[in-house]
Amino acid sequence: MSIILNEKTRIVVQGITGKEGRFWTKHMIDYGTNVVAGVTPGKGGQSTAGVPVFDTVKRVTAAMPVDASLLFVPPRLAKDAVMEALDADIKTIVVLCDGIPLHDTLQMRSAAKAAGALVIGGNTSGIISMGKAMMGFFPYWLDRVYRPGRIGIMTRSGSLTNEVTAELVKAGFGASSLIGIGGDPVPLTRFVEVLPLFENDPETDAVVIIGELGGTMEEEVAKAMENGIFTKPLVSFLGGRTAPKGRKMGHAGAIITGGKGTVEDKIAALQAAGAYVAKRPSMVGEQLKDFFGQTKRIT
Template sequence: MSIILDEQTRVLVQGITGNEGRFWTQHMMDCGTNVVAGVTPGKEGQMVRDVPVFHTVKRATATMDVDASLLFVPPQLAKDAVLEALNAGIKKIVVLCDGIPLHDTLQMRKSAQMAGAMVIGGNTSGIISMGKAMMGFFPYWLDRVYKPGRIGIMTRSGSLTNEVTSELVKAGFGASSLVGIGGDSVPLTRFAEVLPLFENDPDTDAVVIIGELGGTMEEEVAEAMENGIFTKPVISFLGGRTAPKGKKMGHAGAIITAGKGTVEDKIAALNEAGAYVAKKPSMVGELLKDVFVKQNN
């Protein structure tokens, strides 16, 4: 099994006729993704990599069965594109762009919750179910880093994800599914909201969280563990340990407010809940080995 996405998921690409949309649509299809339609207003009748293009999401879903949508749109158009997909009944949406206006993000999140849908992003590389399908822009060499296995991954960082996941492979592990939550200050889906999917996935034995300073998502994971919502082992690596205190950081999600969000706060909360916290990426694989040795003894 996998969560959110597999090779059977019928994917629509909004913004498919742009350079990014065309390029990554081909790459996703090469990775096994079942891309069935694209949408660009005014471009209906065109084909992109043998995928039909429609004026609107409604026109696409009236013709094709669609399960998920991926957005290649600029941040100022993200809200309208998400609402269009939600109104067409699509329940799984990935928003790649960053810099989405805050009030747009809040409206998108509320609309998704009301529709019973999951919208992932913004500022994310996307999601992968290893060896099955991908929605996003993970690099061509992903097959060397993102090996199929039984470890779930949730991440706020693009660059750290490649490093940490490569360390898992070095340690002999692979991943079941990877969800890029994204690095914006208000993510459309939070870590704790994805945890139940991994909890219920029989092909996921443990979860690795790649977090960073700012926000409270890692503390929410600790709370979910303490409340018994998530019972599998959790291994985490948190970026920003050496960030100077009191200095403004460029990452939108790296905001510390009301005394919460520091790396120290997150480490304390995760340790208290029983999670394992790696001091550096190279330790993640070793901690996983230790976890499974303890389970087998």
């Protein structure tokens, strides 16, 4: 089982005829992802990677059922593309681009919540259900990083994700689903909103979150654990532990505001809630072994 995405999920790719859209659509299909159509205004009737291209999302949904949409569009077009997908009653949308204007992000999140939709991003690598399907930028052919298993992963960082998941594999584990929440200041979906999906997934035994300084998403996870919303083992690695005080570093979302968002505050909250906090990526796998011993390992 997996959350959000599996091999049967019918996906439309908005912006499929661009360079990145063409390249990653082919890799998604090679991985087993069910890409049913693409959308690029003015290029309806063409095909890319064997996928039919339509002028609008509504023309796709009029022709075939669609479950999810993946956006390969620039930041200035992200809001319009999300609204088009929501208007076509698509309930799962992944927005890959970074640097989306803040007011656009707020409008997109509000519209998604009103529609009962899950919109993930921006500034994300996407989502992948290991061995089944992916929506985004994942070099799945790296077996030392992307191996199926029973550990759910949520992350704010693309580069740190590969490092941490490689350590999981080294320790003998694999992942069920990996969700890139993204590193923009206002994520369209927050860690705490995904936790219940992992909680209810019988094939996810524990969750790893890859966070960083700035924002309050990690503290929200701690509160969810304290309130019993999430009861499975949780291990966290937080980037920015050694960042100089008073400096803005890394993602746009990695900004400490109002005295909140420091790594120290996040560590204290998570540990108080019963989570493990790894000091180094190499410790994540070792801490999972402390939870499970050898019984849950993937060899």
